[in-house]
Amino acid sequence: MQIQKRRMRRRILEEGKAWSWLMPSLIGVLVFFIVPFCVVIYYSVLDNPIYANFVGLDNFLALFKNAAFLRAMRNTGIFTALSVPLSVVLSLWMAFALNSRIPGKSWLRTCFLCPLMVPIASVVLVWQVIFHYHGTLNQVTELFGLEPVDWLKTNWSYIVLTLMFLWKTLGYNMILFMSAIAGIPTDIVEVAQLEGASSWYTFLHIKLRYLSPTILFVTILSIISSFKMFREVYLLTGDYPFESMYLLQHFMNNTFKSLDYQKLSSAAVLLSVIMIVIIGILFLIESKYGEDVEE
Amino acid sequence: MSLKRFLKRHLATVLLFLLALAAAILFILPTVLTISNSFMAESEINANYGAMIESASQDKKTYISEELNLKFIPDMVSFSQYTSVLFRSPDYLLKFWNSVILVVPITVFQILLAAVTAYGFSRYRGRVREIIFFAYIILMLMPYQVTLVPNYLVSDFLGILGTRWAIILPGIFSPFSVYLLTKVMRRIPKAYYEAARLDGAGEIQIFLTICLPLCRSAMLSVGLLVFIDYWNMVEQPLILLNNEDDYPLSVFLSQINTGDVGLAFAVAVVYMIPALLLFLYGEEYLVEGITYSGGVKG
Numbered sequence: 001m002q003i004q005k006r007r008m009r010r011r012i013l014e015e016g017k018a019w020s021w022l023m024p025s026l027i028g029v030l031v032f033f034i035v036p037f038c039v040v041i042y043y044s045v046l047d048n049p050i051y052a053n054f055v056g057l058d059n060f061l062a063l064f065k066n067a068a069f070l071r072a073m074r075n076t077g078i079f080t081a082l083s084v085p086l087s088v089v090l091s092l093w094m095a096f097a098l099n100s101r102i103p104g105k106s107w108l109r110t111c112f113l114c115p116l117m118v119p120i121a122s123v124v125l126v127w128q129v130i131f132h133y134h135g136t137l138n139q140v141t142e143l144f145g146l147e148p149v150d151w152l153k154t155n156w157s158y159i160v161l162t163l164m165f166l167w168k169t170l171g172y173n174m175i176l177f178m179s180a181i182a183g184i185p186t187d188i189v190e191v192a193q194l195e196g197a198s199s200w201y202t203f204l205h206i207k208l209r210y211l212s213p214t215i216l217f218v219t220i221l222s223i224i225s226s227f228k229m230f231r232e233v234y235l236l237t238g239d240y241p242f243e244s245m246y247l248l249q250h251f252m253n254n255t256f257k258s259l260d261y262q263k264l265s266s267a268a269v270l271l272s273v274i275m276i277v278i279i280g281i282l283f284l285i286e287s288k289y290g291e292d293v294e295e
Numbered sequence: 296m297s298l299k300r301f302l303k304r305h306l307a308t309v310l311l312f313l314l315a316l317a318a319a320i321l322f323i324l325p326t327v328l329t330i331s332n333s334f335m336a337e338s339e340i341n342a343n344y345g346a347m348i349e350s351a352s353q354d355k356k357t358y359i360s361e362e363l364n365l366k367f368i369p370d371m372v373s374f375s376q377y378t379s380v381l382f383r384s385p386d387y388l389l390k391f392w393n394s395v396i397l398v399v400p401i402t403v404f405q406i407l408l409a410a411v412t413a414y415g416f417s418r419y420r421g422r423v424r425e426i427i428f429f430a431y432i433i434l435m436l437m438p439y440q441v442t443l444v445p446n447y448l449v450s451d452f453l454g455i456l457g458t459r460w461a462i463i464l465p466g467i468f469s470p471f472s473v474y475l476l477t478k479v480m481r482r483i484p485k486a487y488y489e490a491a492r493l494d495g496a497g498e499i500q501i502f503l504t505i506c507l508p509l510c511r512s513a514m515l516s517v518g519l520l521v522f523i524d525y526w527n528m529v530e531q532p533l534i535l536l537n538n539e540d541d542y543p544l545s546v547f548l549s550q551i552n553t554g555d556v557g558l559a560f561a562v563a564v565v566y567m568i569p570a571l572l573l574f575l576y577g578e579e580y581l582v583e584g585i586t587y588s589g590g591v592k593g
Contacts (some may be wrong), residue, residue: 008413010465015419015421017418017419017498018415018418018421018424020321020418021411021412021414021415021418021419021498022412022424022427023414024408024412025408025409025411025412025468025473026354026412026427028408028467028468029431029434029468030448030471031449031468032446032464032465032468033434033442033445033446033468033497034430034434034446035444036445036452037445037450039445039448040444040445041449042373055466059395060417061587071593076512084402094315094318094513097311097314100308101308102308102311102312102315104312104316105318105339107319108315108316108319109323109582110322111319111323112318112319112322113574113578113581113582114322114323114326114574115322115325116523116568116570116581117325117523117570117571117574117581118325118567118572118574119523119526119527119545119566119567119570120438120527120545121527121529121545121546121548121549121563121566122326122329122548122564122566122567123325123326123329124548124549124558124563125329125332125560125563126328126329126365126379127325127326128325129344129363129365130365132363134363135363135365136363136365154381167321167322167325171322172321172546172585175582175585175586176585176588178585179586181584184482212297217588220436224438225437227438227440228438228439228530230529231527231529231545233531234529234533234549235529235548235549236549243504246333248440249440249530252440252443252444252534253533253534256534257448260436264444265444267440267444268440268441268445270445271440271441272441273440274436275436275438275441276433279433281434295434
């Protein structure tokens with residue numbers, strides 16, 4: 001009896017200690033993120049904060065009829081679907097290339113990582129000079145007899161955005177892949193090669209499977225950074241860009257300006273659901289594909 | 296036969312190296328161009344890039360080229376851009392200072408708080424705490440378009456909307472570094488803690504004398520990642536600050552591009568310097584920090 005009581009008291013004491021380490025951060029996260037997000041969910045099903053009538057999914061339906069929101073979703077979606085797979089594949093390729101025997105590896109790595117640290121605002125001028133109608137890129141394409149294109153004001157802007165995105169993210173992703181490649185057990189690869197597996201087979205069925213958790217992570221990170229491309233677009237073109245560069249954050253900014261709580265909160269809730277669904281699907285694919293190699 | 300194969304392999308390596316070199320040059324080119332252009336005199340900048348600004352091209356007195364000439368090397372090295380930035384337009388220095396007083400407190404306090412929290416998550420396992428940690432990961436993965444709305448509501452409620460606190464406070468509680476540091480601390484062998492405990496050390500002492508010194512490089516590398524993310528911030532100031540005088544240089548630079556091209560490169564370089572110095576000083580830490588972040592499951 002006595003021992004049980006003492007053990008109980010000791011456990012409570014341990015629990016108390018554990019929570020006291022977590023408390024400051026938990027309070028902050030609750031106050032600044034979780035509780036207000038519940039309020040956001042609450043706002044998203046009301047007609048307005050003052051009368052507070054429950055309207056169910058009306059706000060979401062209105063959002064789907066909102067032309068600006070649809071344009072923002074479409075542009076962000078196209079850009080993400082275009083740039084994220086490219087970034088993952090290219091950085092994986094670069095990581096394998098840098099892992100092979102070539103001289104000057106650490107210099108090359110420094111160069112590839114440099115864009116990560118250089119502030120976007122600092123290089124935006126150079127991008128402007130390159131992609132301007134009278135700019136460098138058009139001068140180059142003109143040498144090949146191509147018509148000049150106003151890169152930032154046509155549908156070509158997806159390509160411009162993708163280029164800037166790749167420039168920014170490839171180094172980071174490459175480092176992640178390089179450390180994952182170093183973790184592939186060499187004995188398995190060697191056995192496969194001894195047994196006559198082609199290099200393509202070892203890549204597809206061994207290396208790629210060991211890399212699948214990293215591929216998952218790099219994909220999620222790249223999706224998040226693709227949502228941050230607003231920074232580049234804002235610095236390049238300001239509040240009102242050409243319509244093919246009107247991104248979700250532009251929509252949010254404009255809605256913040258008009259303080260339309262219903263639109264804001266239903267957009268935020270909808271986006272968080274979309275993000276969770278995408279991440280869930282990626283996790284499922286990864287656990288199916290990489291199931292035999294769990295460490 | 297073997298010589299041919301050797302040559303073939305050699306050729307592949309050479310080609311790969313040349314390709315990598317070309318890519319590497321492309322990657323640093325924008326940075327190098329920004330720096331080299333900052334040493335042009337303002338008149339040379341205007342002549343080369345004046346066509347970017349519509350209003351300038353009407354002013355026929357100064358020579359402005361129709362086409363934009365992206366140039367590597369200035370005709371004449373001049374520090375006039377820098378002297379203008381440093382001595383004649385205090386505006387830019389003020390904006391630079393705005394950036395500093397937003398980013399430094401966020402970085403320092405986020406890391407310190409994250410170290411304490413990560414110690415809690417890694418030292419005491421438990422079902423509820425695992426669920427909370429998972430919630431932190433989900434929160435970390437949410438884009439600004441989601442988190443800024445709750446941030447706005449709280450700041451409004453607390454009456455700090457429009458002030459710097461509306462950016463600093465949510466920044467300090469951002470879960471990113473908690474996640475990374477927890478993963479690092481979970482790798483510290485339990486035996487270290489047990490040994491310290493047998494010697495009679497309390498939890499706070501164990502944290503300060505064993506855990507923190509072991510995580511020093513991890514904290515530095517996480518700090519670098521946090522710093523650069525906030526040094527780049529654009530979304531938060533646009534929404535959470537009222538007064539344009541409080542805007543950090545990252546937002547303000549977009550406005551010089553259309554007005555003061557002559558100075559813009561020097562301002563861009565001044566803005567780049569802290570980040571670039573941190574990068575050159577801490578590249579190894581940075582690589583380490585990125586490596587820690589790999590693998591959501593671990």
